[in-house]
Amino acid sequence: MTDFLPKSRIDRAPSPLKLKLLPPVTVMLGSMLAAVPIYTDYPIWPPLGLLVLLAWWVLRPGFWPVWAGFPLGLFDDIFSGQPMGSAAFLWSLSFILLEVFERYSIERDFWQGWVFAALAILIALLGGSIVSFGAEALVYANILLPQIAVSILVFPLIVRLVGRIDSWRLSA
Amino acid sequence: MAPPKNRRPGFSKRAQYSIFISYLLAVFGLAVGLLLLVISKADPAAFAVIRAAGTEATAPLSRAMAGTGSFIGNLGEEISAYFHAGSKNARLQRHLDRAQVEIAESKALKLENARLRKLLQLREENPDAIVMARMISTSASSTRRLGIIDAGSMHGVERGQPVRAAEGLVGRILEVGPSTSRALLVTDGDSVIPVKNAIDGVPAIATGLGDGTVKISAVNLGVNPFKVGDLIVTSGSGGLFTPNIPVAVVIRMSGGNGIGKVLASPATSDYVIVQPVFKEQLVDELERVVVPKADGDGE
Numbered sequence: 001m002t003d004f005l006p007k008s009r010i011d012r013a014p015s016p017l018k019l020k021l022l023p024p025v026t027v028m029l030g031s032m033l034a035a036v037p038i039y040t041d042y043p044i045w046p047p048l049g050l051l052v053l054l055a056w057w058v059l060r061p062g063f064w065p066v067w068a069g070f071p072l073g074l075f076d077d078i079f080s081g082q083p084m085g086s087a088a089f090l091w092s093l094s095f096i097l098l099e100v101f102e103r104y105s106i107e108r109d110f111w112q113g114w115v116f117a118a119l120a121i122l123i124a125l126l127g128g129s130i131v132s133f134g135a136e137a138l139v140y141a142n143i144l145l146p147q148i149a150v151s152i153l154v155f156p157l158i159v160r161l162v163g164r165i166d167s168w169r170l171s172a
Numbered sequence: 173m174a175p176p177k178n179r180r181p182g183f184s185k186r187a188q189y190s191i192f193i194s195y196l197l198a199v200f201g202l203a204v205g206l207l208l209l210v211i212s213k214a215d216p217a218a219f220a221v222i223r224a225a226g227t228e229a230t231a232p233l234s235r236a237m238a239g240t241g242s243f244i245g246n247l248g249e250e251i252s253a254y255f256h257a258g259s260k261n262a263r264l265q266r267h268l269d270r271a272q273v274e275i276a277e278s279k280a281l282k283l284e285n286a287r288l289r290k291l292l293q294l295r296e297e298n299p300d301a302i303v304m305a306r307m308i309s310t311s312a313s314s315t316r317r318l319g320i321i322d323a324g325s326m327h328g329v330e331r332g333q334p335v336r337a338a339e340g341l342v343g344r345i346l347e348v349g350p351s352t353s354r355a356l357l358v359t360d361g362d363s364v365i366p367v368k369n370a371i372d373g374v375p376a377i378a379t380g381l382g383d384g385t386v387k388i389s390a391v392n393l394g395v396n397p398f399k400v401g402d403l404i405v406t407s408g409s410g411g412l413f414t415p416n417i418p419v420a421v422v423i424r425m426s427g428g429n430g431i432g433k434v435l436a437s438p439a440t441s442d443y444v445i446v447q448p449v450f451k452e453q454l455v456d457e458l459e460r461v462v463v464p465k466a467d468g469d470g471e
Contacts, residue, residue, distance in 0.1 A: 035230030035320070036239040038470035039438040041359060041384025045312035064193045070201025074208075078226035081311030081318040081354075084219040085208025091447070092202040097199070129315040131209055133361045137315070143383045144315065 014170055022169045023056045024072060026162065031076040036108065042143045043125075046151035049076045050091065050124050051117075054155070055162035058113035059096065069095035082128050087101060090127040094120040110159070118152045217331070224349030225274065227320055231352045234308035234311065234320060238442070239294045285395055285403075301445045302329040304417070310357070310438045315382055316359035319343060323446060324351045340435035341365070341406060342417035344445050358419060358434050359384055367419050368407040369398065375407055376430075378419055384421050384437060388430035398422050399432035414450040426441075 031049030038045055053072060057064055069091030076087040101116055102108070125148050129137035181318040212218050254450050301347045305323035319420030323329050325348050335342040335355045342356040363380040367388065388395055388404055397406075402422040420432030 021279040032226075032230050035234045035309055037234045037309045037310070039310050039319075039442070040312050041434075041437060041439070042382065043311075043313060043315050046406045047313050051294075052307075059361035061323070064263075065197070067194055067196070067201045070205060078223055079230060081316045083209060083216070083316075085205045085210075085221070086212075087205075088194065089202060089205030089209050092198060092205050096202065097197050099195075101471040125315075130313050131213075136361070139470065140382055147313070 012058050016171055022165065024068075025146060026078070026165055027053045028075050031072075031079050032079070034076075034079045043147045044150065046147065047076070047080070047087075047121070047124055048158070050087070050121065051155055051158045052162060053091070054117040054120055055159040058110065058117060058159055059163055059166055061102065063106060064095070066095055066099045068091070069093075073167075080128075085130060086128055086131045087124065089131070090124050091128070094123050097123075099152075107150050110156075113159075114117075114152075114155060117155055121151045121155070122148060177319075181283050199289040219451075223346050224324075225356070227347075227352045227354060228324075228349045231308065231320070231322070235322060238306060238308045238335070238471045246384045262281075270294065275421075279368060301447055303329060303362060303446050304447065305444060307438065307442055308352075308442050315361070315378065317343075317357040317363075317382060317438075318346065319355045319357050319444075321345075321353050321355055321446070322351070324349045326350050326355045327446075329353050329446050331447055334413045334417070334450065336417050336442050336447060337436040339437075340420075340439070341413065342436045344412065345446065357420060357438060358386060358436070365413060365419060366407045366409040367404045370403040370405045370416075370418070372397070374398075375409065376404070378404060378432065381431075384434060385423070386434055387426075388422060389428075390418065396425065396428050396430065398425070402430070404430075404432050408450060411450055 003055045022038040027049050033048050034045060036045065049072065053064070053068075070088050071089035073089070073091035074085070076091070080087060098116060098120065105112070125144055126137075126141065129141070129144055133140075177328050179205055181270055204449040208219075228328050239247050288358040303323045305327070307319045309320040309323045311318040319328070319335075319342065321335065329345055329348050331345055333345045335344060341358055343355040343363065344358070345353050346356040347354040350397050358365060358378070359378070359382060361380050361382045363386075365378045365379075365386075366375070367378045368375045375391045376398070377391060380386055386404075388398060404420045405416060405418045405421065406415055418435050420434045422430040423433045424431050
């Protein structure tokens with residue numbers, strides 16, 4: 001009988017599929033956005049997949065398993081133009097470091113999250129350059145500065161955006 | 173927000189194991205990532221199929237937005253121009269003073285340019301182009317410089333084929349999908365191109381530096397034969413690239429090598445031509461070595 005009534009506005013649970021899958025899907029979409037037609041002589045587009053990943057990490061501590069960097073990084077490698085395995089390796093490394101940080105931290109706030117996200121961005125971008133070109137990459141590291149700056153500054157914006165997505169994720 | 177409380181899962185063996193296993197998986201992922209990296213460094217085309225599929229999947233997005241790209245591409249320059257306005261003004265003033273002298277020089281250069289253009293025969297050079305296509309994206313988030321071209325194996329594009337624009341050499345095809353392909357741009361750090369000085373034919377190697385310039389190192393040891401303003405063109409040595417495609421202009425010298433600004437910047441060359449792989453006749457090569465002026469035969 002209750003089928004005829006409008007769905008209850010209280011006591012509803014969001015679909016478990018949405019709860020589980022929405023974060024990885026947003027990360028993958030972020031990675032795929034590397035296909036935007038930007039023609040540059042130097043890297044400038046922020047690694048959106050990584051930024052979305054870190055935004056979820058800031059907003060939902062404990063959501064990502066420690067190994068999440070590997071599959072998502074591997075997916076990112078398909079689209080970024082980096083050698084295959086580059087992000088899979090570097091994102092895994094970042095996640096292990098973030099996990100170590102989480103183990104020893106007592107309290108966590110947005111600012112700390114931003115600082116550690118910035119470190120992870122630095123690892124990913126500088127590391128990405130090193131795995132492509134070896135130690136020579138450090139000589140030409142100044143090429144990366146605009147991209148690193150853009151990525152770190154755009155991060156709070158991504159967190160806001162992911163926050164919006166998160167509230168939709170938790171709504172039934 | 174406080175970290176979650178699942179760090180110490182109490183006495184539940186199952187919870188303890190699952191955390192331990194997730195750590196194991198993380199380290200395993202790290203190792204596999206490193207292994208894949210080693211494989212793809214050893215053989216850059218190892219995962220070409222997967223990446224070509226990825227490029228195909230995102231190509232509609234790139235195509236749809238391709239028109240707006242050059243604006244975003246130039247945005248960085250626009251912003252930095254704003255910040256450097258003051259010093260730029262002073263610099264421009266100095267340039268203006270110098271320009272008076274240079275006008276006279278440029279008149280001479282113009283004549284030389286016209287002669288070179290004739291020599292290079294830009295138009296007549298590509299009757300055998302495989303396809304003319306749009307460059308729909310570049311790897312803007314990676315330090316690698318790759319361009320995505322809106323033509324693939326359906327159009328006859330194959331791995332290794334040179335890609336050029338009206339301004340000059342763009343790169344060569346690295347990975348091919350059915351309707352898209354990825355080109356390794358001249359400026360990529362892994363790109364090495366046999367070149368020569370357009371005027372005297374001094375052979376050199378152009379290596380990408382990843383920032384829109386190439387390092388031009390002479391093949392012969394000794395005094396660097398390049399000077400600022402020299403036009404660098406492909407030499408055709410070793411095949412692959414058709415000779416006499418313009419590559420770069422030397423803009424400064426650095427540690428005995430020339431630094432050249434690549435002529436076909438991805439921001440300006442949205443249409444590119446894919447050419448067949450150049451198979452050089454041995455006779456031609458011999459001729460060029462014996463008679464260095466052979467380049468002028470086209471007149």
